[in-house]
Amino acid sequence: MARLVMKFGGTSVADLDRIRNVARHVKREVDAGNEIAVVVSAMAGETNKLVGYCRGASALHDAREYDAVVSAGEQVTAGLLAITLQSLGVNARSWLGWQIPIRTDSAHGAARITDIPAETLVERFRQGQVAVIAGFQGLAPDNRIATLGRGGSDTSAVAIAAAIGADRCDIYTDVDGVYTTDPRIVPNARRLDKVAFEEMLEMASLGAKVLQVRSVELAMVHGVRTFVRSSFEDPEAPQVGPDGEPVGTLICDEDEIVEKQLVTGIAYSKDEAKITMRGVEDRPGVAAAIFGPLADASINVDMIVQNISEDGRTTDITFTVTTADFDRAMALIESLRSTVRMETVSGSSDVAKVSVIGIGMRSHAGVAAQAFQALAGRGINIQLITTSEIKISVLIDAAYTELAVRTLHSIYELDKT
Amino acid sequence: MARLVMKFGGTSVADLDRIRNVARHVKREVDAGNEIAVVVSAMAGETNKLVGYCRGASALHDAREYDAVVSAGEQVTAGLLAITLQSLGVNARSWLGWQIPIRTDSAHGAARITDIPAETLVERFRQGQVAVIAGFQGLAPDNRIATLGRGGSDTSAVAIAAAIGADRCDIYTDVDGVYTTDPRIVPNARRLDKVAFEEMLEMASLGAKVLQVRSVELAMVHGVRTFVRSSFEDPEAPQVGPDGEPVGTLICDEDEIVEKQLVTGIAYSKDEAKITMRGVEDRPGVAAAIFGPLADASINVDMIVQNISEDGRTTDITFTVTTADFDRAMALIESLRSTVRMETVSGSSDVAKVSVIGIGMRSHAGVAAQAFQALAGRGINIQLITTSEIKISVLIDAAYTELAVRTLHSIYELDKT
Numbered sequence: 001m002a003r004l005v006m007k008f009g010g011t012s013v014a015d016l017d018r019i020r021n022v023a024r025h026v027k028r029e030v031d032a033g034n035e036i037a038v039v040v041s042a043m044a045g046e047t048n049k050l051v052g053y054c055r056g057a058s059a060l061h062d063a064r065e066y067d068a069v070v071s072a073g074e075q076v077t078a079g080l081l082a083i084t085l086q087s088l089g090v091n092a093r094s095w096l097g098w099q100i101p102i103r104t105d106s107a108h109g110a111a112r113i114t115d116i117p118a119e120t121l122v123e124r125f126r127q128g129q130v131a132v133i134a135g136f137q138g139l140a141p142d143n144r145i146a147t148l149g150r151g152g153s154d155t156s157a158v159a160i161a162a163a164i165g166a167d168r169c170d171i172y173t174d175v176d177g178v179y180t181t182d183p184r185i186v187p188n189a190r191r192l193d194k195v196a197f198e199e200m201l202e203m204a205s206l207g208a209k210v211l212q213v214r215s216v217e218l219a220m221v222h223g224v225r226t227f228v229r230s231s232f233e234d235p236e237a238p239q240v241g242p243d244g245e246p247v248g249t250l251i252c253d254e255d256e257i258v259e260k261q262l263v264t265g266i267a268y269s270k271d272e273a274k275i276t277m278r279g280v281e282d283r284p285g286v287a288a289a290i291f292g293p294l295a296d297a298s299i300n301v302d303m304i305v306q307n308i309s310e311d312g313r314t315t316d317i318t319f320t321v322t323t324a325d326f327d328r329a330m331a332l333i334e335s336l337r338s339t340v341r342m343e344t345v346s347g348s349s350d351v352a353k354v355s356v357i358g359i360g361m362r363s364h365a366g367v368a369a370q371a372f373q374a375l376a377g378r379g380i381n382i383q384l385i386t387t388s389e390i391k392i393s394v395l396i397d398a399a400y401t402e403l404a405v406r407t408l409h410s411i412y413e414l415d416k417t
Numbered sequence: 418m419a420r421l422v423m424k425f426g427g428t429s430v431a432d433l434d435r436i437r438n439v440a441r442h443v444k445r446e447v448d449a450g451n452e453i454a455v456v457v458s459a460m461a462g463e464t465n466k467l468v469g470y471c472r473g474a475s476a477l478h479d480a481r482e483y484d485a486v487v488s489a490g491e492q493v494t495a496g497l498l499a500i501t502l503q504s505l506g507v508n509a510r511s512w513l514g515w516q517i518p519i520r521t522d523s524a525h526g527a528a529r530i531t532d533i534p535a536e537t538l539v540e541r542f543r544q545g546q547v548a549v550i551a552g553f554q555g556l557a558p559d560n561r562i563a564t565l566g567r568g569g570s571d572t573s574a575v576a577i578a579a580a581i582g583a584d585r586c587d588i589y590t591d592v593d594g595v596y597t598t599d600p601r602i603v604p605n606a607r608r609l610d611k612v613a614f615e616e617m618l619e620m621a622s623l624g625a626k627v628l629q630v631r632s633v634e635l636a637m638v639h640g641v642r643t644f645v646r647s648s649f650e651d652p653e654a655p656q657v658g659p660d661g662e663p664v665g666t667l668i669c670d671e672d673e674i675v676e677k678q679l680v681t682g683i684a685y686s687k688d689e690a691k692i693t694m695r696g697v698e699d700r701p702g703v704a705a706a707i708f709g710p711l712a713d714a715s716i717n718v719d720m721i722v723q724n725i726s727e728d729g730r731t732t733d734i735t736f737t738v739t740t741a742d743f744d745r746a747m748a749l750i751e752s753l754r755s756t757v758r759m760e761t762v763s764g765s766s767d768v769a770k771v772s773v774i775g776i777g778m779r780s781h782a783g784v785a786a787q788a789f790q791a792l793a794g795r796g797i798n799i800q801l802i803t804t805s806e807i808k809i810s811v812l813i814d815a816a817y818t819e820l821a822v823r824t825l826h827s828i829y830e831l832d833k834t
Binding site: 076080 | 481486495517561562
């Protein structure tokens with residue numbers, strides 16, 4: 001017997017047929033003797049519709065009212081899944097955020113979970129009842145509904161798994177796991193059986209869209225073993241691997257990964273823009289004078305590189321932002337010319353970031369050099385480099401993205417088991 | 418300054434444009450210095466969609482889950498109206514049933530309101546805040562959402578008006594008041610300025626669809642002056658009558674009606690079916706043996722007539738039910754033949770009930786005789802008669818419904834002011 005959280009996203013509950021399919025997945029786990037909490041998203045398209053209503057009602061809408069409106073989607077799915085489970089003979093009831101309650105801070109629209117009392121849920125498990133929990137929502141200190149921001153249902157699932165001490169949090173989605181890279185670019189990309197939390201965090205933030213970054217952070221902090229698997233498998237007899245375990249990717253502590261790969265995956269993101277300031281006066285505090293105002297404007301800066309210029313008295317600074325922030329960031333930098341002397345400012349959104357990720361890098365030198373050499377061999381110019389303990393990222397011309405991903409995927413032999 | 422409840426139904430909040438129109442109605446009353454609670458239904462069509470989901474998920478669905486699903490519609494409208502009011506500069510916030518809380522009994526799906534604590538709402542009024550309340554929903558003793566059954570938003574509005582001691586409960590709808598009869602049948606039917614609670618109760622239960630019966634009962638018990646008016650008037654300058662008051666119908670205590678009419682209105686219902694048992698054994702307890710099982714099956718019996726038969730040893734019983742219950746009632750009566758002896762059972766759904774209503778009847782004899790004579794003069798055969806202090810109802814062949822309504826409307830001179 002195990003205690004499991006099962007999370008189903010919007011496409012998995014898009015209509016009554018798919019909800020019935022979800023109910024059969026749940027019934028399989030119940031029949032196997034497990035204690036189950038299910039977390040559901042809104043039916044595909046519903047959240048967008050409700051968000052559209054709020055925007056249509058007023059461009060500057062009260063986040064508390066937005067939360068009341070938008071949370072209705074998950075409420076509907078939770079009730080419908082409970083009804084469907086009951087019709088299959090499974091003892092189930094729906095739980096809304098305010099009923100448990102899933103307590104959050106007061107940041108309506110993008111709240112963080114602060115506490116989930118688990119006693120009642122656990123008591124119901126003992127009585128054989130499945131908890132069907134509306135994802136994405138909680139109760140703020142003002143006794144009003146708070147939503148967790150986009151992708152919040154993953155975060156709900158992981159937080160609930162931590163609260164109830166679940167053995168595993170199963171994220172059912174429209175792919176069957178986490179891959180060494182995007183299979184649309186590299187057809188022989190391989191599904192990973194296990195990924196360490198740290199690696200997944202890098203992959204999630206670098207554009208692999210399987211899991212929200214916040215939910216991976218939370219899973220890492222609380223050590224929640226998170227299993228990504230497909231909701232489109234046969235619910236009564238899901239495919240198993242050679243080890244007899246269901247097909248999917250387990251995101252877990254690196255201690256649980258016996259054979260550590262040098263490199264686990266290649267991630268990429270085209271949602272990047274680069275801004276370069278040349279001939280910036282080189283004095284103490286100049287970086288703060290530039291990046292302080294960007295932070296104040298809520299513009300997220302990712303890579304930063306600073307070089308001393310040829311004359312030794314000025315400096316060149318390059319940084320990247322998301323494409324959505326590009327125009328605002330350019331305008332802001334131009335406006336700084338009155339306080340920071342600089343010769344030229346130029347920018348481009350025609351860039352992409354490609355990253356090599358793997359916890360094995362910690363103990364192996366030469367991974368970076370191998371990457372730079374391989375890219376150079378293909379004639380790909382590297383514009384910026386940043387590295388961490390388990391990641392190397394390079395900024396390149398966006399036109400070379402696919403070539404770079406394929407090249408790196410191949411040199412680290414990621415297509416081989 | 419007055420304290421008002423303003424209730425808007427589904428067609429009045431069907432889309433963002435109409436919600437904006439509703440917000441302008443509210444703003445008018447706020448600008449006039451009034452304290453306002455608004456009660457809203459779900460956007461037109463939403464409740465039917467959600468009910469359809471529940472039925473599709475399972476024919477025999479848990480009423481508690483049904484409530485969680487279906488109440489989402491009003492939740493969305495309440496949030497959207499609050500946003501829209503704020504965009505017009507009106508201080509407003511949404512309230513869900515569980516937040517106030519509107520306490521109900523545990524009859525999920527058709528709950529009754531038991532208590533509404535008003536202190537918080539009243540305090541917010543003093544701070545100049547409009548309360549936008551989701552209709553149709555409350556909080557059951559099990560800490561789960563309960564809905565009030567169809568038309569429940571009218572009931573919510575009247576109950577809230579009673580709780581906060583409102584001066585008036587304005588029901589905004591798609592007609593501009595209560596008429597002497599259905600204007601589609603009698604084009605010169607006249608809008609009534611005032612109707613007594615008792616009269617409205619009879620009209621509502623007899624098929625005039627302006628207000629739900631339960632909300633009128635509640636208004637009568639608590640003495641809530643209820644004003645039916647059109648939401649399609651110009652929000653900034655609604656039409657007024659010769660007395661300078663807005664156009665509509667006030668449902669109030671009869672003491673407030675100075676000139677009491679003999680007859681106030683003619684109501685009709687085609688949603689009737691008649692069942693006749695002939696040659697029923699005439700012994701004590703036979704009525705209970707028949708109507709007990711009907712009640713147990715939740716079949717609502719309306720008119721009942723029993724005559725002694727010619728031989729004096731058996732009796733004939735005729736009663737009416739709604740057309741929806743007709744087949745079930747026929748089958749049930751047939752199944753009673755094992756316990757109650759009867760010669761024949763026959764039924765017809767080709768009947769209609771036409772009623773003459775007026776509190777003036779209490780003090781005037783001859784109203785019934787006048788009606789029977791007029792119908793006979795038109796060759797309309799009366800199949801059943803029931804009367805109360807303020808009402809005469811006759812069951813006739815459905816084909817004569819319109820003729821009967823027109824005839825009665827005319828003989829009591831209801832088209833004259």
